[in-house]
Amino acid sequence: MSSPSTSAPELGTSDVKVRAQRSIIALGLRTLGSLGLRVVSSLALSHLLFPGDYGAFAIVAFTAAMGAFLGDLGLSAALVRQQHEPTQDEISTSFWSHQAFTVCVVGILLVLAPLLSRSYELGPSGTAMVSVMALGLFFHSLRVIPIMVLERQLHFPALARIELIEGVAQTASTILLAWLGLGAWALIGGGLVRGGLGMLMLWSAAGWRPRGKVRWTIVKRLLGFGIWFQLTGLIPAVLNGWIPLVVGRMEGKDAVGLVNWATALASVPLALSSVLTRVAYPAYSRLQADSTALADYLRTSIRRISALLCLVIPFGVIALPPFIPVVFGARWSLASTLVQWFTIEASMQAVQGLLFSQQHASGHARERMYVATLSSLLRFGLGTLAVMQWGIVGVGVSATAITLTELWLTARLVARRAPELSRLEFEVMEPFLTVGALLALALGLSRLATGQGGLLVQALVAAGLLTALVLAREATRRGLSLLGELRAIVQHVRARRAPP
Structure with a gap:
């Protein structure tokens, strides 16, 4: 080596x-x-x-x-x-x-x-x-x-x-x-x-x-x-201590275990996207003197990771309720809904990581720290109320809502500082909002259609409905073309493999 x-x-x-x-x-x-x-x-x-x-x-x-x-x-x-x-x-x-x-x-x-x-x-x-x-x-x-x-x-x-x-x-x-x-x-x-x-x-x-x-x-x-860079991770990590503290007090140690296990299982999207995010910070730092190249790199990265996540993650969310008890055992079935919410949140965090990298590379770590602090305070306050209302599922509901809001705010701050990144907020938010709405519609219709049917039947019906709805979205050609971006990724990979 x-x-x-x-x-x-x-x-x-x-x-x-x-x-x-x-x-x-x-x-x-x-x-x-x-x-x-x-x-x-x-x-x-x-x-x-x-x-x-x-x-x-x-x-x-x-x-x-x-x-x-x-x-x-x-x-x-x-x-x-x-x-x-x-x-x-x-x-x-x-x-x-x-x-x-x-x-x-x-x-x-x-x-x-x-x-x-x-x-x-x-x-x-x-x-x-x-x-x-x-x-x-x-x-x-x-x-x-x-x-x-x-x-x-x-x-x-x-x-x-x-x-x-x-x-x-x-x-x-x-x-x-x-x-x-x-x-x-x-x-x-x-x-x-x-x-x-x-x-x-x-x-x-x-x-x-x-x-x-x-x-x-x-x-x-x-x-x-460095101090501002580190605070963006430290403050959220400290405030996230509310999960073992609040959930442990209200729901018990086993509930903390379910939340921790659900977080680990739902982190698959982050494991895949962390490849881009991890390379992004040193790469963006090297490109900080060339604003046009940096903006192009950021925008391309966001389009591609968003397309992949929006085409894959919703079907994974649908499959989780029948998948978890069969594969991992009935003791973990209580975490199924929580894993669904955490998986949706993780897909948004994947894109958010690229925006964080751009903020840090361009020297705006203090701005990132302020947003992270506000987001963490909201997670603590709203998360506690949500646990009181819905039990451990409230952790996932509140976290997803706050991450969606933070994603929009971060995209707006990044776009405001770079003329080359105009309309970035729309490009970031549109695929998650539209595909998320289609996922909710497919899940709702499947439950109405199957009635008392088993979890597997509901999942299969929901997957079919979501496929039809996503194809209908692609036909409108509004916003990010998920399939078009997927084809662009395949063409890029083939071009790299082609002999010189």
Whole structure:
């Protein structure tokens, strides 16, 4: 595996696009492999673990996620975005700062572990679980700079190979530990195996070793962007703590487990779209000086991911109610409706991720933070009311409505700053609104037509109705042509495979 240099030459626009396309292909193949591993893991763990195990892990993982955010002030993200290649002083400063922040966070979590265990009623092993997850944060902090080095130069094929190996190791170890009857510890152990193995491989691939010292002038400069970048993830993550807190208090630990399990299952659209989103930030950062090229890249990416999602996700939503109890067992059937809502939300988040990348790459991380904070506050307030009204399904209903609103607002903010992106709001919202309305109509008509028919019959009728309605939409030629964009994607792939 080659080792990219931290002093690599600047990339031109054509180089960025070529590397970005290669990265998308590599990450796409990795994602397919990861989805296969997820299927294997979900099928095995759904029979070896219980909702309570997922609930305990979700609560412990939340505290660890907070620690990871607090230990990373966005310094590496600032290095990815800056136009000049990072110097050795900049990289060393970022590395040692990450380690110092992480030491502080881990120490605090270790002190608070007994309190957190009692507050969330994690049982006798709760303190140990929080402590182990806290120490595991070093696996995260030690990999930040190697990932930055690889992402900065768009060396995603190397990252894709590493992440696929990580996934295999995590899946195998988690299933083994669950089979041994370790419950929530199986999920924790699998994550630690992944973190340790991945850290070693990333250091080997990046070819960089820590040296130098912290220069506070560099820290202050990088924090000017990094702190806002990090807050856009930290604030929503903190406020999302309402799910284990509120749902756990109102509905119990098993309900938290159902929500966590539903979120994981519904994240398939995000797994596929994260390929584009992950490449987008470093690629957009390289193109920030060429506004026309950046606008064209963003618009094309949004059209293509929207078309794919709107043609696939609605049929997946229809298939979920009969699919979940048959494949995963009756114990998870209570989460079927919740998975449907989360899947719809995830499809919108996929497009939203591209808009977030553009905001960060163009230096508007503070604007993104304000929107993320407002959205998270609404999720907390409206989500709590929705849970009181509809139970755990209210989490999905409120989250989907707020994500739709946030998607429109973000598209409007991005379009306002770039004349090349006029009418972007319409292009972003139209396919989700129209196809979403057709999905609701198909589901409603199928229930009326089948009456007391089984879930499978309802799903088949709804799928047929949705197919007819989508074809009718395509015939009108209004808004984004889903099939036309799909043909454009196929032609692009064929053109790349054609011999020169």
